[in-house]
Amino acid sequence: MRNNVSTRKVTVLNPQGLHARPAYQFAKLAGKFQAGIEVIKEEQHANGKSILDLLMLAAEAGTELWVVARGEDAHEATEALGQLMEQMVSLEEIRGLEPD
Amino acid sequence: MQQLDGIAVSPGVAIGEALVIDNEGFRIPRHYILREEIDGELQRFQQALQSVAGEIQQTRDSVSTQLGDQYAAIFAAHLQMLEDPRLQAEVERWIRDQQYSAEYAVSVTLRGYARAFQKFENAYLSERSHDVYDLERRLLQSLVGHERQQIASLDSPVVLLAHNLSPSETATLKPEFVLGFGTEVGGAGGHTAIVAKGLEIPAVVGIGHFLFDVSGGDQVIIDGHEGRVILRPDDPTLQRYRKRQQASRSAVVRLKGLRDKPAVTRDGIHVQLMANIEFPHEAQVSIERGAEGIGLYRTEFLYLGASVAPTEEDHYQAYAEVVAAMDSRPVVIRTLDLGADKLSPTPPELADPNPFLGLRSIRLALANLPLFRLQLRAILRASVLGNVRIMFPLITTLDELVRAKQVLNEARDELINEGVPCNRELLVGMMVESPAAALLIDRFIDEVDFISLGTNDLVQYTLAVDRGNPAVNDLYQASNPAVLRLIQRVVQVALEAGIPASLCGQMSSSPQYTMLLLGFGLRQFSVAPGSIPEIKQICRRVDLEQCQQVATEVMGMTRVQDINAYLMSELTKLNLGENDHSGGG
Structure with missing residues (x-):
């Protein structure tokens, strides 16, 4: 099962788009998985573990993204990242962001 | 490109x-490095990453303690950017493949991202470029050290x-x-x-x-x-x-050959070419360029950038240096021509909302008599060392001129009483740079020994245009017929009264106006030292009739574009690219 591939479609809910803090959270979470994570917006591909790459997508609110994970924990990764994206608005509103 | x-x-x-x-x-330094330096450079980059990461962590912790986690979050994001695998790989690739220095590689990489972010239409996302620049600055500071x-x-x-x-x-x-x-x-x-x-x-x-x-x-x-x-x-x-x-x-080499040749037109009229200077050491440069004197010695440098107000002795030394360098050639010293904000730091709420129309130049001097007197004393003391003249800037009313001369006389009497030598017959001139002075020039010339047209301000005040404002500076045109009419009148009135008139604004350094100004009757130009050879070359190529013809043509025109085009075509006809063959000398 080493080359598991899992994909999931997500929508940017954050009203300001995928800016520094949501991108930070995404990359941080993505970094916890072994699987390689790719985030795709139309023609653009970003490394899901790179905050700079994610910011380069310039994903505004409402943008649809594909999260593609490849590796042993691919499925867990897309699940967790998909959930994060869904919670993004409330997360920011309620908790701010923990320092680390 | x-x-x-x-x-x-x-x-x-x-x-x-x-x-x-x-x-x-x-400073953002350069450097391509040598092949054998690559490893060392990669190491420097890693060290900089670590030290900046430490800095950011510290900032994050202290912000988090003081303001709460929400505010510290941005630093967590900065830290993540810094540790971004893409970023590191890219910087290291520049160092390894292109032999860029760590500084240059950091700059190129981060500015690449910042530029891309700036192009985003979403303001919130494009703002992220500031975060990237901030990282760049931190990394460079760590690499270069903090020395300015x-x-x-x-x-x-x-x-x-x-x-x-x-x-x-x-x-x-x-x-x-x-x-x-x-x-x-x-x-x-x-x-x-x-x-x-x-x-x-x-x-x-x-x-x-x-x-x-x-x-x-x-x-x-x-x-x-x-x-x-x-x-x-x-x-x-x-x-x-x-x-x-x-x-x-x-x-430049060709024009150097003109240095010792006189500025004389083909029909034998002598044109006096003087230099505008700002700093004492420029006197020597002026002589090397063939200046017959200093037509405008700006004295503002004494005030600008100085942490303490200049003393009478500071003034005197600066003037003495120029006067000595110029030997017996004339040196026209212009008194303080600054805005109030340049003299002492002004809190923003007290800042003059309209400084060009406010307390500046001679107005400021007359409102600060001790400061003014100090400068006048220094000029008077320097006046015995050579051929010194004094000139008051931005005169708009006759009262101002009379008052300034009165303060000058008082300073002179003071020095005489103290037994300090000074020139009792010091020649006094005024700048004509307000439309008021230009329009009333026939009254002003009774009070002065010479005048000098300051066209930079004259253009600005006549056309009501701030030349520093990009939104309107296309209207700032010395060749506007309204400005030209004022200049022509001032030169003619001075000529008829036998009062020497000079022109010291940027217009006099600009070759396209030389023929026109000669045609108006101007015989003295004060220009940037570097422009002297060029203006001299024009003088030596023309005759008076030709210049008068140019003046007549131009004064018949209404549109600035027509005037500029005509002046350029007349200048081109002189074939200045060729060697100077004229007899003149």
């Missing part, structure tokens, strides 16, 4: 490596690119190392521009934001004729400019 337009303030072409100085005076680069201590030739250069910074530039400079802010009449011209360094100012687009070590062209800056030029552009540079160098 990227082409930027600004305001040309000092002619010439400079080609060289960029030295970029940001708002904080922080002293412009004065440069030891290799560069093209200087900065947000702004203060007049005192500009004054310390060494022409042998600063090939040219470009700044984001500044205007045509600013002191920086004047100093650049004095030092004969090609310069373009008022370029707007561009420092983010350039890295130290990039090749840059400064085109001080067209007001253009070209970043990373392509080969055809570079070759074109190399040719132009060569041509202007041979023009």
